[in-house]
Amino acid sequence: PKGELISRWRLVSELGLKVVAIEPISLAGFYGLSQANLWKPTELVGFLEMGLKNSHFSLVQGKVVRLTRSFQVAGDSFTRSIADYCQLNYAQAEEMKRQFGVSKMALEEDRQETGHAAEDRVKVSHALGLHLEQLVAEIEASLRYFLFELGGSESSRMDRLLITGGGALLRQLPEFLAGRLSVPVS
16 A cells, blocks of 8 residues: 555665665565476466465566456455354464365265364355455456456466465465366466
8 A cells, every 4th residue: 555655665764775666565476486487488377475464466478467456355354254254253263264274075075074173164164255256256357357458368368376475375275276267276
């Protein structure tokens, strides 16, 4: 946000330093990963940085960032959803989020599991469901916007998705996103 940016610029300036560039979070992850040669120059790559309050999504072709967006589906929204749905405090909800992550309830062995842990897993799955679908919708909307408005072709598709940040540590999130978006996710 602009106010936060100005506040930080003032703080640095008051220390006697001159600000010569500001790099948004959404681009910082890309620049860090671009040195690792994780994709081919011809690929359209999605970068999803999932923080506490916001997620930042970028589309990159070669070494050029073509689109970047931010939205509020992030680690905190996942935890608060679990807290509300399961009627838990924030710390308890965070622990359940870490323990269960994205449910694998579609697997036969998970559906046959019984007991308290199975009930908790189902509750966490329900609590996260809406936010996970919203995350997928944000990524898909970004891709559609790029394809139709910013010079991509209709035949273009995202070749891979790289996820970073604390929210990316949600168990089974890469597998969930890979299944919903039909792209490799790491």
